[in-house]
Amino acid sequence: MVKKAKLALIGAEDEENLSIRYLAAVLKENNHKVKIISCSKYEDFPRVLEEFKNFNPDILAVSIAFQSLALMFFEIIRKIKDISPEVHVTVGGHFPTFEYEKILNYDYIDSVIRFEGEKPILYLTEALINGAELSNIPNLVYKNDELRKNSFNHYFPDLDRLPFPLRDENPQMRLGENFTTLVTSRGCFHSKCIYCCIGAFHSKKNNKHVMRTPENVAMEIAELHNSKKVNLFQFHDDNFLLPSKKLSLERVESLKSALDKNINTDEIALLIKTRPESIDESVVSALKGIGTVGAFMGVENASVSGLRSLARGSTIEDIENSIEIFKNHEIAVTFNLLMFHPKTTLDEINENIYFMNKHADHAFGFGRAEIVAGSPLERMVRRKQLLRGEWPSYDYKIEDDSVEKMFRISSLTFYKKGSLYPILSQEMIAIYYRVAMIKKLYPCKKSQKMAEKVNHLILEFNKFVLENILEVYRLTAEMESNTRLNDLYRIIDEGCMFFRGEINDLSLKMGKFQMIQRKFNDMEINSKIIKRLF
CATH class of the missing domain: 3.40.50.280 (Cobalamin-binding domain)
Structure with a gap:
């Protein structure tokens, strides 16, 4: 047996x-x-x-x-x-x-x-x-x-034939709603970014990107929504869309048709990741139609030379257009800037700071392209003898000495062990998504006012971050001083503590609002009554 x-x-x-x-x-x-x-x-x-x-x-x-x-x-x-x-x-x-x-x-x-x-x-x-x-x-x-x-099978499984992932009996609560993650694809159609191992992971496959059918994805969403009352879905596909705008539109419209047969998309909110070149007005309008409230945009760098060095395959025009389109459709777009990488120059730093300032009304983070096993970046820093540290926690030196110094100062201030900034930058992204979700699921004057408060908070926080990035920039030109570094770390951390308090206060109010809205929705009471409770 x-x-x-x-x-x-x-x-x-x-x-x-x-x-x-x-x-x-x-x-x-x-x-x-x-x-x-x-x-x-x-x-x-x-x-x-x-x-x-x-x-x-x-x-x-x-x-x-x-x-x-x-x-x-x-x-x-x-x-x-x-x-x-x-x-x-x-x-x-x-x-x-x-x-x-x-x-x-x-x-x-x-x-x-x-x-x-x-x-x-x-x-x-x-x-x-x-x-x-x-x-x-x-x-x-x-x-x-x-x-x-043993021998290797270099092919993807048939994603539609796989059983849905094993879920806990009770869904997680995230951003105040029943939440889950899912994927509609595996691999990446671009697969060239130097800091990513996905291209190497799928390099032997004939096709580096496969997708589930829209019907299969809709079936999983409907099952989770109907049986577990999940209404917030975060997609962890490296690219939710396709390289072609036409194909992206067709896929999103097919997903909409499949969802409409099973659930009411007014009752769900989606968070996605996408590359900027997949975006145009019709695609974003279709994304809005399936319930998308937030998009993490693969910006990564806001300079032509930086995009080229990271092998992103995007243009500044793609990035600017996509952010503007998402903004016009009131979808919260967020991004990260890998403004430090082996070939970074001070001119690139200036362009990225300019970009941050221009888009300070969006939640974002910044940092360095890090080494992961199998990535082109790992091979590059080895070849150029820039590799530092010990396996598996490798470090590397940036070629330009001034940029290297600026990165090290950032590491001792924004990213010093115990610093609040890395956590807070993620919390800003989360609250930005949360209020966009609240506006969709519970549309009323109260949710609109919450959005205004969150937008103001993000703008003020980003101004604070930019001021201190510029201070890091100034310190780069000076003689190293532990006193100045410690003072800057303290200023950044104290500022982050203040903004985290603001996030916590807003989050508590949002949580109460969502809880009461759900109860009133269950009782079919008009949401205008909510206003009197705050």
């Missing part, structure tokens, strides 16, 4: 981790018992170890999607192996796909699944629990006296 296994899946889960939840769904569909154990920070370790011991699985699968968390995952695996030395530990994700040899030097990790994981994890589970050979399992690298690399 074929045995069935108990398998624990560990991954970072600030929100539902689709990389392990797709695997869990495939395993459950084949009658294996699975448990998802979230681990996002070191403070989670006691709970993770307790859940693992209580479940007592045959196999442990760990998703290391984020290279920055690799050391944390290595540590929790080591602790698990100390208490359960017989459990087979396999790891997967973008980082292990490229760094499998170094990872398998750790004696507490038994195998690595590279590239797509649904079939390999199922085959590995069934082979281990039934004592079968591992040599025929595709995409598997494992230890057997020596390192064994």
Whole structure:
């Protein structure tokens, strides 16, 4: 008789981790018992170890999607192996796909699944629990006296045939609403950005980007909305749209038709990611029609030379046009600027600061293009001997000494360990999305006034950020002074504390408003009554 296994899946889960939840769904569909154990920070370790011991699985699968968390995952695996030395530990994700040899030097990790994981994890589970050979399992690298690399299947699974990701019984609450994440595709049609490993991850495939059918996506949205009352959906596709505006419009319109057969799109809100060259008036109008309230725009750099250095494939005109179109349709557009990269010049810095100032009415962040395993950036800094630090937490030197100094000053002020800015910049993006969602789901004068307050807060915060970026710029031209650096860090942190207090106050008011609106909507009471309660 074929045995069935108990398998624990560990991954970072600030929100539902689709990389392990797709695997869990495939395993459950084949009658294996699975448990998802979230681990996002070191403070989670006691709970993770307790859940693992209580479940007592045959196999442990760990998703290391984020290279920055690799050391944390290595540590929790080591602790698990100390208490359960017989459990087979396999790891997967973008980082292990490229760094499998170094990872398998750790004696507490038994195998690595590279590239797509649904079939390999199922085959590995069934082979281990039934004592079968591992040599025929595709995409598997494992230890057997020596390192064994099996053959690879370089193709995407049929996304429509995969079971929907395994979900918790109760949905998460995010931005005051029942929330979930989902994907409509895998891969990236661009696949050329130097800081990204996605192109390398899919380099052997004939097609670097595949999509679910609109009907399949609509079915999942309707199931989550109707059975779990989810009304906020965040899409984690690297590109929600297509490179062609015509094809993008056709896809969004098809999704709208499929959704209309199952749900009322007035009751849902969508958050997406997109590249600027996919955008025009008709596409954004269609996005608005399916409930889109927020879009994270792949800007990345606001200079011609910076876009070229990062191999973005976008133009400044694309970026400016897309932001303007989203703004005209009242869709909250946000972005990040990788204004530091190996080839950054001071002229590029000036252009990015100008862009931030021009678009200070939008929530955004800034930082450096970081090294991830398998990326062209990793190969470049190695070739140019700019690589610094130790695996897996590599650093690098920027070629221009003045820009390098400016980045280091930013690291000791905006991004110093314990600084509030990295958290606050994300919270500004979140509250910007939240008020856009509130305006759509609960349209009234009160939600409009909330939007005005949020817009004012974002503008004031961005002015504060820009003032201090300019101060970093000024310090770059001076002799280094620990006193000046510490003073600037204190000014930035105290300012961030003030703005975080403002966000918290607004968030509390929004939460009360949303809760009362939902109750009144259930009772079909006119939303004008809400105004009297605040």
